Amino acid sequence: AQTVTQSQPEMSVQEAETVTLSCTYDTSESDYYLFWYKQPPSRQMILVIRQEAYKQQNATENRFSVNFQKAAKSFSLKISDSQLGDAAMYFCAYRGNNAGNMLTFGGGTRLMVKP
Amino acid sequence: EAGVAQSPRYKIIEKRQSVAFWCNPISGHATLYWYQQILGQGPKLLIQFQNNGVVDDSQLPKDRFSAERLKGVDSTLKIQPAKLEDSAVYLCASSANTGVGGSPLHFGNGTRLTVT
Numbered sequence: 001a002q003t004v005t006q007s008q009p010e011m012s013v014q015e016a017e018t019v020t021l022s023c024t025y026d027t028s029e030s031d032y033y034l035f036w037y038k039q040p041p042s043r044q045m046i047l048v049i050r051q052e053a054y055k056q057q058n059a060t061e062n063r064f065s066v067n068f069q070k071a072a073k074s075f076s077l078k079i080s081d082s083q084l085g086d087a088a089m090y091f092c093a094y095r096g097n098n099a100g101n102m103l104t105f106g107g108g109t110r111l112m113v114k115p
Numbered sequence: 116e117a118g119v120a121q122s123p124r125y126k127i128i129e130k131r132q133s134v135a136f137w138c139n140p141i142s143g144h145a146t147l148y149w150y151q152q153i154l155g156q157g158p159k160l161l162i163q164f165q166n167n168g169v170v171d172d173s174q175l176p177k178d179r180f181s182a183e184r185l186k187g188v189d190s191t192l193k194i195q196p197a198k199l200e201d202s203a204v205y206l207c208a209s210s211a212n213t214g215v216g217g218s219p220l221h222f223g224n225g226t227r228l229t230v231t
Contacts (some may be wrong), residue, residue, distance in 0.1 A: 004157075035219070043204055045158070062169035102171055103148070103208075103220055105157030105172050 002027045004094050004106035006066070012112045013082045021077045021109045023092030031097040034068065034075045039089040039108075040070075051075065053097075079111075087113045117141065119223035122208050127229045133195035136226045137210075137211065140188070140209030147184055149192050150206040158206055164190065197230045204228070 005025045023072035025034070031072055036048040051059045051068050058066050063083075067076045092106040121205040128134050140147050146165050150158035161168055161180065162172040167188035175182070179198070184190040204227050208220040 006157075028190075043225040043227070045206065045208070045220075047219045051217065093157075094213075102160050102163055105159075107157045 002094050002096065002104050004092055004104055006092055006106035006109050008109045013079070013115060014031045015084060017079055018043070018078060018080045019082055019111065021090050021111065023069050023075045023106055024074065025073050025094050027073070027094065027096070027099060033095045035093040035095070035103070036064070036066070036077045037091045037093060039091060045091070049077065071073070081109050082113050084113050084115060087111055119207055119209055121222050121226055123226055124224065125227050127231065128197055129158035130199055130230050131196040133193065134228065135196055136192045136205050138190045138192070138207030138223060140207070141221055144209035144211050144221070145187070146210045146212070147190050148208040149182055149190070150208065152204040152206055152225070154203070161192070199230050200227055202230045
């Protein structure tokens with residue numbers, strides 16, 4: 001079974017600065033997808049960014065980018081120019097690319113943004 | 116497009132009572148998921164439907180939890196009887212295609228259940 005580990009329960013960043021959230025995963029599959037989701041106090045999970053395992057190029061979405069290291073099974077999220085609205089829980093998630101695949105989440109990292 | 120709708124938003128019950136949650140996925144989404152999120156943890160999949168058939172319910176406590184998805188659209192999740200450890204947020208999500216791992220899941224706002 002796949003497992004996803006987020007080793008940082010809490011992180012703090014100054015507004016306008018950069019922060020990196022860590023994620024590692026364990027899998028025997030070669031074809032899969034990785035995701036970062038944001039969960040604000042409203043509880044709705046919002047997709048931040050997605051990475052296909054077969055792509056070597058790291059995904060980027062505006063101020064959000066990832067550092068995907070397939071051999072190391074590492075998938076970190078970098079948030080540049082942090083904004084107050086970035087404060088939330090962030091979850092790393094894994095999904096295999098086969099029929100009936102499920103999305104497996106890590107334990108989450110709480111990000112606080114200081115003005 | 117309208118998002119995933121869930122109700123109720125909050126529910127407080129006593130242990131041994133029963134409760135039901137409702138989910139209406141995004142129109143046209145074949146796959147529907149129920150996740151349980153205990154405070155301070157990541158969501159854990161309870162059950163996954165493809166249309167009105169069950170794909171995965173390996174983590175559903177079947178002695179007390181049940182779920183159905185009639186006509187392949189709306190879904191209900193029921194707990195009977197509830198235990199204190201069932202206190203959690205229950206998230207419903209839907210996606211367009213289960214055959215492709217990259218299809219993103221769209222989540223509702225969840226139902227926060229408190230069992231006293």
